[in-house]
Amino acid sequence: MMKSDPLLKIEGLRLKFGQREVLKGVDLSVEKGEVVVLIGASGSGKTSLLRCINLLNMPSAGRITIGGEAIYELDPSARDGNGVPAKTVNRIRSQTGMVFQQFNLFPHMTALENVMEGPVTVKKADHGATRKEALDLLSQMGLEEHVGKYPRQLSGGQQQRVAIARACAMHPQVMLFDEPTSALDPELVGEVMKAMVDLARTGMTMVIVTHELGFAFEIADRVIFLDLGTIAEDGPPKEVLLRPTHPRLKSFVGRFHETADLLRPFLEGG
Amino acid sequence: MFDISVILQNWPLFWNGLLVTLFYSAISIGAGLVIGLIIGLIQLTGSRTLTVVGRVYVEIFRNIPLLVILLWIYYAFPIFAGLAVTKFWAGFAGLSLYAGAFYAEILRAGVQSIDRGQTDASTALGMTYGQRMRRVILPQAFRRMIPPLAGQSIIQIKNTTLMSMITVPDLLYQASYVSSFTYRPMEVYTMVGVMFLVLLVPLTFLSRKLETISERVK
Numbered sequence: 001m002m003k004s005d006p007l008l009k010i011e012g013l014r015l016k017f018g019q020r021e022v023l024k025g026v027d028l029s030v031e032k033g034e035v036v037v038l039i040g041a042s043g044s045g046k047t048s049l050l051r052c053i054n055l056l057n058m059p060s061a062g063r064i065t066i067g068g069e070a071i072y073e074l075d076p077s078a079r080d081g082n083g084v085p086a087k088t089v090n091r092i093r094s095q096t097g098m099v100f101q102q103f104n105l106f107p108h109m110t111a112l113e114n115v116m117e118g119p120v121t122v123k124k125a126d127h128g129a130t131r132k133e134a135l136d137l138l139s140q141m142g143l144e145e146h147v148g149k150y151p152r153q154l155s156g157g158q159q160q161r162v163a164i165a166r167a168c169a170m171h172p173q174v175m176l177f178d179e180p181t182s183a184l185d186p187e188l189v190g191e192v193m194k195a196m197v198d199l200a201r202t203g204m205t206m207v208i209v210t211h212e213l214g215f216a217f218e219i220a221d222r223v224i225f226l227d228l229g230t231i232a233e234d235g236p237p238k239e240v241l242l243r244p245t246h247p248r249l250k251s252f253v254g255r256f257h258e259t260a261d262l263l264r265p266f267l268e269g270g
Numbered sequence: 271m272f273d274i275s276v277i278l279q280n281w282p283l284f285w286n287g288l289l290v291t292l293f294y295s296a297i298s299i300g301a302g303l304v305i306g307l308i309i310g311l312i313q314l315t316g317s318r319t320l321t322v323v324g325r326v327y328v329e330i331f332r333n334i335p336l337l338v339i340l341l342w343i344y345y346a347f348p349i350f351a352g353l354a355v356t357k358f359w360a361g362f363a364g365l366s367l368y369a370g371a372f373y374a375e376i377l378r379a380g381v382q383s384i385d386r387g388q389t390d391a392s393t394a395l396g397m398t399y400g401q402r403m404r405r406v407i408l409p410q411a412f413r414r415m416i417p418p419l420a421g422q423s424i425i426q427i428k429n430t431t432l433m434s435m436i437t438v439p440d441l442l443y444q445a446s447y448v449s450s451f452t453y454r455p456m457e458v459y460t461m462v463g464v465m466f467l468v469l470l471v472p473l474t475f476l477s478r479k480l481e482t483i484s485e486r487v488k
Contacts, residue, residue, distance in 0.1 A: 106388065
């Protein structure tokens with residue numbers, strides 16, 4: 001049987017902020033159900049790459065397809081340089097879910113309203129059915145007691161789980177996570193990671209930007225190391241994280257191992 | 271001594287003046303809000319030309335004193351344009367154009383104060399520009415705008431007194447008239463002050479109340 005097309009395909013992707021080129025020709029394919037973690041030093045372009053997938057950042061060249069349909073195709077004559085019409089862009093965007101470092105919940109809506117907002121406003125979905133599904137999603141996230149609360153009444157971990165439920169409510173083909181645990185207090189990181197692992201087990205295709213290498217090791221099918229705007233290494237977590245070949249990846253992962261080594265006596269002593 | 275009969279005998283004139291003041295306040299606040307909404311929003315579309323148009327408008331009407339604007343529209347503009355401008359149109363246009371500039375700034379600042387992440391999150395859900403504004407950005411921005419909008423509207427009510435200079439028969443104009451034939455400026459202008467206090471103190475309290483409410487929902 002012929003191998004099916006990748007769910008997400010990025011070809012020759014370039015991104016410029018003014019004169020500075022942040023992504024210098026990235027090629028990446030993600031299969032359906034795959035969990036891909038992007039790592040790299042700050043400024044390596046990993047968050048920029050993630051934000052290009054749903055065009056929160058508008059690339060300067062290349063091509064991006066999701067589910068076989070182009071969301072970005074360079075057309076220099078178009079106003080924003082994208083040959084794909086805005087209507088198509090919005091439709092494909094609605095099939096991708098995104099979770100942000102700062103949660104970005106809508107503060108004037110309750111947890112339940114946040115989760116219902118996408119389906120009701122964008123997909124014009126039935127209010128009653130959406131409400132039922134949103135309640136289900138929130139209880140899967142362990143938030144059944146908090147559905148009527150406003151974001152400011154929730155902890156960071158709870159807010160981020162609402163944000164994951166909000167993204168899931170759109171039935172996305174792929175979920176994008178931008179450093180989802182970086183803004184959380186250490187004791188709240190675990191609950192968000194658990195929600196993500198649960199989601200990965202359902203077969204959701206996920207692209208995750210994170211600094212948590214231990215978590216990357218747990219959840220990833222593939223780890224990609226970005227360096228200076230290009231993919232420097234791409235492979236299973238065991239190879240990329242435990243047997244790095246690229247010199248900069250070695251020092252990047254090395255720092256992680258050093259911290260782990262430094263902590264070991266304390267952890268074992270405790 | 272303070273002779274209240276001066277006021278009572280001429281009460282119909284005061285009353286008419288008050289109605290004129292309220293009428294111009296209401297229509298110029300209404301029209302000013304419409305102008306402000308348009309001028310404020312065109313500066314947020316990302317179009318360079320529209321942003322410049324909005325900026326130029328705001329700077330012109332914020333930096334020329336309202337009295338000068340009123341006098342210019344009533345006495346200078348008809349000469350430039352070669353057409354007659356009635357008191358009503360001069361007063362209404364001057365007040366509305368002036369208020370529009372201030373409302374536009376309140377609106378623009380309100381929308382721009384909303385965190386960039388709100389745009390990111392609503393865009394990522396697939397919302398169009400209109401949906402983002404209507405469902406996410408403006409509901410949050412309006413809450414922040416209520417106190418400054420209320421404050422500006424109170425200033426607007428007080429500013430209507432400047433129309434007396436182009437002989438619009440507002441409260442202050444009527445008072446000057448009463449004063450001119452009774453020779454009792456003390457009673458007359460004290461009454462004008464009292465009437466504005468009675469009108470605006472409750473409104474000021476209301477706007478402060480709105481302020482605490484909008485603080486709470488932030």
